[in-house]
Amino acid sequence: MERTSGGPRGLLQLVGFLSGAWIVGAQGPPANHTRGESALFHLNVSPISDVRVVEWTFVTRNLAITELMPGARGLSPGWTHERYSQRVHVVDGVSLKLLDVTPEDGGTYEAQVKFRSGAFRKQLFALAVYEPVPLPEIHLRPGSRTSGRCNFTLECRLPGAGAAVSVSWRKGDPPGELTAAERRGLSPDRRTLNLALSSVHPDDVFTCLARSPAQERNASVQLGDHCAPRESSTKGSASSANAFSLKWILSAALVQALCLWMDYD
Ligand SMILES: *[C@@H]1O[C@H](CO)[C@@H](O)[C@H](O)[C@H]1NC(C)=O
Ligand SMILES: *[C@@H]1O[C@H](CO)[C@@H](O)[C@H](O)[C@H]1NC(C)=O
Ligand SMILES: *[C@@H]1O[C@H](CO)[C@@H](O)[C@H](O)[C@H]1NC(C)=O
Numbered sequence: 001m002e003r004t005s006g007g008p009r010g011l012l013q014l015v016g017f018l019s020g021a022w023i024v025g026a027q028g029p030p031a032n033h034t035r036g037e038s039a040l041f042h043l044n045v046s047p048i049s050d051v052r053v054v055e056w057t058f059v060t061r062n063l064a065i066t067e068l069m070p071g072a073r074g075l076s077p078g079w080t081h082e083r084y085s086q087r088v089h090v091v092d093g094v095s096l097k098l099l100d101v102t103p104e105d106g107g108t109y110e111a112q113v114k115f116r117s118g119a120f121r122k123q124l125f126a127l128a129v130y131e132p133v134p135l136p137e138i139h140l141r142p143g144s145r146t147s148g149r150c151n152f153t154l155e156c157r158l159p160g161a162g163a164a165v166s167v168s169w170r171k172g173d174p175p176g177e178l179t180a181a182e183r184r185g186l187s188p189d190r191r192t193l194n195l196a197l198s199s200v201h202p203d204d205v206f207t208c209l210a211r212s213p214a215q216e217r218n219a220s221v222q223l224g225d226h227c228a229p230r231e232s233s234t235k236g237s238a239s240s241a242n243a244f245s246l247k248w249i250l251s252a253a254l255v256q257a258l259c260l261w262m263d264y265d
Helices: 007-018 234-264
Strands: 021-024 031-034 039-041 051-058 063-071 074-080 088-091 095-098 107-115 120-130 137-146 149-157 166-171 192-196 205-211 216-222
Touching (some): 074 088, 149 205
Antiparallel strands (some): 051 107, 063 074, 088 095, 107 120, 205 216
């Protein structure tokens, strides 16, 4: 005979079986969502025709959400709590979709499937909902400029970010890990990064990654000639030469446009 699964889960299933209840999908890690998204609770049940009713409960608040009955095309709500009337949809004939979720929706959900035979089965779902992650803004603060070294600070600002948002930095394109020396310049909250240009290159791109368990956003900055010494710098003259040629191109284009316009007259 085949060995049945051991451990608490197997025991739970055995107890469930003896008492006529089948508990599947014991609570795993929560599905992580951002406010405003839809959460899909995938119900594992077939065939639908044997189902008498599926009762959905928000266990955390002890709130009955909806009762789904089998119909021509799978399950459909027979009764729904008014709080959820605009927010629940049945997807693919069996699964429940909760629309426009908010952090208050976070918690445990239960689907109790009652079969015509009298047997029933429970499925649990965990949901966590986070506020949206704001778009990070990188501020470059120049520091000291002594003996060939250029120290400066990159600060990753996240206006309005909640406590669930964590910050990390990447360097390069494609973005990779910081070097050990660069990591030493991290503030304890990881939002600011102190760097010295003797160890990083002006072409280096730094990326601030802000993430909640449900969402990730990023911003990048290229150091550029920020740290080029002002006096007798080749970089500085190169960029003013660029500025000069841009001005020249613009005025040439303007003259040409003017000529075209006069030709038309
Ligand atoms: C949701 O986020 C938590 C906390 O970061 C994590 O432990 C869990 O695995 C995530 N859930 C999923 C389904 O990835
Ligand atoms: C520049 O940074 C380096 C390392 O981050 C530090 O050792 C040095 O004292 C700093 N120099 C100044 C002038 O702040
Ligand atoms: C940064 O965000 C963009 C746009 O959302 C994305 O395409 C890119 O992969 C992200 N970069 C990283 C390092 O996550």
